[in-house]
Amino acid sequence: xxxxxxxxxxxxxxxxxxxxxxxxxxxxxxxxxxxxxxxxxxxxxxxxxxxxxxxxxxxxxxxxxxxxxxxxxxxxxxxxxxxxxxxxxxxxxxxxxxxxxxxxxxxxxxxxxxxxxxxxxxxxxxxxxxxxxxxxxxxxxxxxxxxxxxxxxxxxxxxxxxxxxxxxxxxxxxxxxxxxxxxxxxxxxxxxxxxxxxxxxxxxxxx
Amino acid sequence: xxxxxxxxxxxxxxxxxxxxxxxxxxxxxxxxxxxxxxxxxxxxxxxxxxxxxxxxxxxxxxxxxxxxxxxxxxxxxxxxxxxxxxxxxxxxxxxxxxxxxxxxxxxxxxxxxxxxxxxxxxxxxxxxxxxxxxxxxxxxxxxxxxxxxxxxxxxxxxxxxxxxxxxxxxxxxxxxxxxxxxxxxxxxxxxxxxxxxxxxxxxxxxxxxxxxxxxxxxxxxxxxxxxxxxxxxxxxxxxxxxxxxxxxxxxxxxxxxxxxxxxxxxxxxxxxxxxxxxxxxxxxxxxxxxxxxxxxxxxxxxxxxxxxxxxxxxxxxxxxxxxxxxxxxxxxxxxxxxxxxxxxxxxxxxxxx
Numbered sequence: 004x005x006x007x008x009x010x011x012x013x014x015x016x017x018x019x020x021x022x023x024x025x026x027x028x029x030x031x032x033x034x035x036x037x038x039x040x041x042x043x044x045x046x047x048x049x050x051x052x053x054x055x056x057x058x059x060x061x062x063x064x065x066x067x068x069x070x071x072x073x074x075x076x077x078x079x080x081x082x083x084x085x086x087x088x089x090x091x092x093x094x095x096x097x098x099x100x101x102x103x104x105x106x107x108x109x110x111x112x113x114x115x116x117x118x119x120x121x122x123x124x125x126x127x128x129x130x131x132x133x134x135x136x137x138x139x140x141x142x143x144x145x146x147x148x149x150x151x152x153x154x155x156x157x158x159x160x161x162x163x164x165x166x167x168x169x170x171x172x173x174x175x176x177x178x179x180x181x182x183x184x185x186x187x188x189x190x191x192x193x194x195x196x197x198x199x200x201x202x203x204x205x206x207x208x209x210x
Numbered sequence: 211x212x213x214x215x216x217x218x219x220x221x222x223x224x225x226x227x228x229x230x231x232x233x234x235x236x237x238x239x240x241x242x243x244x245x246x247x248x249x250x251x252x253x254x255x256x257x258x259x260x261x262x263x264x265x266x267x268x269x270x271x272x273x274x275x276x277x278x279x280x281x282x283x284x285x286x287x288x289x290x291x292x293x294x295x296x297x298x299x300x301x302x303x304x305x306x307x308x309x310x311x312x313x314x315x316x317x318x319x320x321x322x323x324x325x326x327x328x329x330x331x332x333x334x335x336x337x338x339x340x341x342x343x344x345x346x347x348x349x350x351x352x353x354x355x356x357x358x359x360x361x362x363x364x365x366x367x368x369x370x371x372x373x374x375x376x377x378x379x380x381x382x383x384x385x386x387x388x389x390x391x392x393x394x395x396x397x398x399x400x401x402x403x404x405x406x407x408x409x410x411x412x413x414x415x416x417x418x419x420x421x422x423x424x425x426x427x428x429x430x431x432x433x434x435x436x437x438x439x440x441x442x443x444x445x446x447x448x449x450x451x452x453x454x455x456x457x458x459x460x461x462x463x464x465x466x467x468x469x470x471x472x473x474x475x476x477x478x479x480x481x482x483x484x485x486x487x488x489x490x491x492x493x494x495x496x497x498x499x500x501x502x503x504x505x506x507x508x509x510x511x512x513x514x515x516x517x518x519x520x521x522x523x524x525x526x527x528x529x530x531x532x533x534x535x536x537x538x539x540x541x542x543x544x545x546x547x548x549x550x551x552x553x554x555x556x557x558x559x560x561x562x563x
Contacts, residue, residue, distance in 0.1 A: 061418035104365035151299040178493035
């Protein structure tokens with residue numbers, strides 16, 4: 004299996020869409036889509052995310068790989084398919100600042116990992132609080148690039164009246180290991196694929 | 211009393227020799243608004259404010275440069291984009307000015323000398339040069355042609371054209387390169403000593419080296435060759451170790467380094483080829499105590515100070531608004547205390563830690 008995953012990663016890093024598709028087609032005869040997602044696609048994206056954190060993989064490769072896999076997963080397992088993971092309602096947003104790439108990457112990686120989530124787009128602190136209080140999602144992922152935006156996550160936590168878990172990620176959290184604790188988030192993602200592990204962990208805890 | 215000025219101190223380190231003290235670039239922008247007691251938006255509305263702010267900040271923190279940088283989206287503003295101001299962070303760019311293929315095909319670069327926001331920066335540069343003379347280097351700033359499209363069209367759309375639409379990419383680069391050269395040289399003409407070429411996209415943190423060599427590297431070589439003054443490349447917190455030798459070939463003299471990389475490894479890799487600028491962690495900095503600041507500065511000087519070729523600075527090229535004055539003062543005090551050459555305390559320091 005490791006060899007299969009490594010070959011799949013190589014195809015993704017080279018942006019070779021045809022090779023990526025071929026890998027999936029070769030395995031789809033004997034495996035269901037969800038198996039492919041859990042055993043090939045998600046592990047490959049996790050490895051790329053971890054590679055980025057170590058400095059071995061570029062952000063552009065993580066982004067393009069996520070996009071390619073997202074398209075692929077939508078084709079083999081459409082969003083409305085009954086086999087999609089039974090998962091809690093969750094959403095993703097960019098808080099306060101205008102840098103959308105981090106959210107886009109995490110969104111793609113999660114969808115490629117078989118998760119469905121609502122994209123709130125960019126919201127101010129008050130807008131996010133209102134949205135959480137009205138939608139009551141179980142999990143909200145917050146992406147930020149600017150330090151002041153990261154510091155405002157604390158205000159979101161203070162003002163929501165739900166038990167929503169907050170997962171934060173973005174540059175300020177990479178450069179300051181204590182920031183997550185300071186703003187009171189439930190989890191911090193250091194790379195895009197951390198979100199998959201964190202969501203799996205949260206869903207194991209809640210079940 | 212040292213006979214060195216800030217300028218001669220910096221020039222000496224750039225020639226990979228030790229001056230009297232490790233040069234110190236405190237790259238403060240918004241803190242000038244605090245000094246003047248005005249909002250960030252008001253501060254950047256007039257050249258005179260930035261001139262006064264930079265002057266006061268250098269007097270206060272005794273650093274070795276003047277920084278005529280206003281804010282990152284000034285170039286996209288010149289292309290017709292919106293700038294969004296906040297009270298506690300640098301101005302951001304608003305909606306991308308490019309949203310379709312047609313927008314790239316119709317894009318026209320602004321003329322620097324007809325563009326209000328750029329003229330304001332040039333006016334500040336001229337005034338700062340008038341005040342500072344040859345005492346300290348005056349650092350102008352450009353966004354690299356390769357990195358500017360992140361603000362012109364949004365990061366995700368831009369990555370897609372890098373990989374999937376080389377025709378549009380080449381067209382956009384041609385426009386941005388011409389503009390960047392004109393903008394850099396206008397700042398040199400107005401009095402800037404050197405140009406800081408911000409190029410975060412070229413960092414291996416963002417772009418893999420194979421793609422970089424076909425894109426950002428070639429663009430930097432062409433652009434830097436046309437800038438009529440020395441250039442420092444800054445990857446704005448991104449890693450640079452895997453591309454140090456490539457950066458040398460672009461013609462740059464300095465590299466701004468990331469807190470994610472070890473300063474002594476960076477120094478060894480750059481020794482005799484590039485001056486290292488960095489790499490204090492600007493995000494963590496806001497919570498440092500004075501003692502921590504002193505220790506971190508000492509550690510950084512110990513790792514990279516020997517032999518010149520080093521300027522102490524932050525790792526991003528802009529100190530966050532949230533970093534308090536007492537931390538900046540502690541950093542300054544530490545470099546003035548421990549950065550005096552020869553750094554003969556370093557051996558004892560390493561044996562004690």
